[in-house]
Amino acid sequence: MSAISVRDLRKSYGTDEALRGISFEIEEGEVFGLLGPNGAGKTTTIEILEGYRTRDGGDVEVLGFDPGRAGSAFRERIGVVLQQSQLWPNLTVAETHRMFAGYYEHPRNVDEVIVLVGLAEKRDARVKTLSGGQKRRLDLGVALVGDPDLVFLDEPTTGFDPAARRAAWDMIRSLRSLGKTILLTTHYLDEAEQLADRLAVLREGVIIREGTPAELTAGSNETEVRYRKDGQDVVVRTTEPTKLLQRLTAEALAEGRELEGLSVRRPTLEDVYLSLTAEHEK
Amino acid sequence: MRLLRHQLKWEQRLFWRSRESAVFVFLFPILLFALLTAVYNGHIDGRPASWALLAGMIGYGAANTAFAGLAITLVSRREIGILKRIRATPLPPAVYLTAVLVSIMIVFAIQVASLFALGRLLKSTPWPTHLLSLVLSLALGAAVFAALGLAITGFIRSLEGSSAVLNVIVLPAAFLTGSFGPTRHYPKVLRAIGDVLPLKYLLDLIKGIYLHGQQFWDKPLAIGVLAGWGIFGMAVALRTFRWEPREG
Secondary structure, three states, X not given: OEXXXXXXXXXXEOOEEEEEEEEEEEEOOOEEEEEOOOOOOHHHHHHHHHOXXXXXXXXXXXXXXXXXXXXXXXXXXXXXXXXXXXXXXXXXXXXXXXHHHOOOOOOOOHHHHHHHOXXXXXXXXXXXXXXXXXXXXXXXXXXXXXOOOEEEEEOOOOOOOHHHHHHHHHHHHHHHHOOOXXXXXXXXXXXXXXXXXXXXXXXXXXXXEEEOHHHHHHOOOOEEEEEEEOOEEEEEEEOOHHHHHHHHHHHHHHHOOOOEEEEEEOOOHHHHHHHHHHHHHO | OHHHHHHHHHHHHHHHHOHHHHHHHHXXXXXXXXXXXXXXXXXXXXXXXXXXXXXXXXXXXXXXXXXXXXXHHHHHHHHOOHHHHHHOOOOOHHHHHHXXXXXXXXXXXXXXXXHHHHHHHHHOOXXXXXXXXXXXXXXXXXXXXXXHHHHHXXXXXXXXXXXXXXXXXXXXXXXXXXXXXXXXXOOHHHHHHHOOOHXXXXXXXXXXXXXXXXXXXXXXXXXXXXXXXXXXXXXXXXXXXXXXXXXX
């Protein structure tokens, strides 16, 4: 069953078309990544699904609700981490969780949630004393305290140092193992590749590619061959790597020289992403 | 009801734990009262000066707490994204705002009680007699200022300027309407400005009840003008109140 179903979603701000008819489905228990550069329409999409923004056209269903009209019953079942938001500086971590827990019919145990997001040691610390990464984990804890079926994460690791990002990824994986459906936006490719079961690449309000990370890279059947010749780097992209390698090695052998710095590489998601977004820039 | 009680409990905890709100909103009018009664002697409006100053400071407290204090709280929560965050939870927006309003009324009630107690202690001011009338007046006044406080949040863009903007409104208003002393000797123009402000009519009610033994319903004009300001505030608030921070 679909947790989220989006058909031909459109949204304009004045004359600026932020979303030009996008469609996608997210299955229950799936981690879906919405990937794209800044201004591609990721936040607009996620905020329409969360119920913050109205849409201009198209059909949207989230957990069987129309988020544009849904009320408390819908909000009982979603958890939201906003791109930028702070919480009360003078409350402690535990108090902040308890306050939010009181809004839900069936909240999770507050202490369990605090452990889950790795803030057990900071349980009684005031929010204003937390580091940036810890505050972000608090955001996540508060999003989970209502025991949601669906979690929205809008750029959850933007501004993190590498260690904090790894920790956040582990946390998101643990959410997945709890069976939560997760919609994640990011402009980091490695993040999408690491976390998402499927992803959609959004650019200028259009989905330009969709699939599993493996499918996205498989879509490009070029292989990159690099080597050095006369001190110069040579890069060749080919759809027939076997033939190319045979020719190169034969030449090198005949001339009695080495193919220095030889590497053969499948394109990474990053290559695909950059070539996709570059195509659209033309 | 359960949600309202829950939120009210947390609103109270948030208020008293923040040094800014506890000092500037709650304590400031009380300190000002102590200061003014120390320097004013003699009589105002035919009563001992401390009685009139007590009435004036309750009016100023209503504006400072229900208008400025409420507006600063809501603007700061809006700008750091708390209001937006709250809207993603099942807590209904109306319950949330009600809790915030009731909470600020509780703060004001404690402030009024403290002012009477302090007046008694320092200057032997009498306890109020017509309690029902006083409560009705203060509830109406606080509600009107809360409506105006909600309305003005839509015009305050950032947290940085908010307390300056609000003090530029509240302090002169309190001065012009006689919170800090009689206005009889003020130039006509200043008195005319004071005469349209809601605080003037709240002070009329409080002074009538506390100084002259009148009742709430003896002042239909004051009640009418206050209600008018309240309706105006609500109408503006409904059009301009925002839950989300300004973009960018």
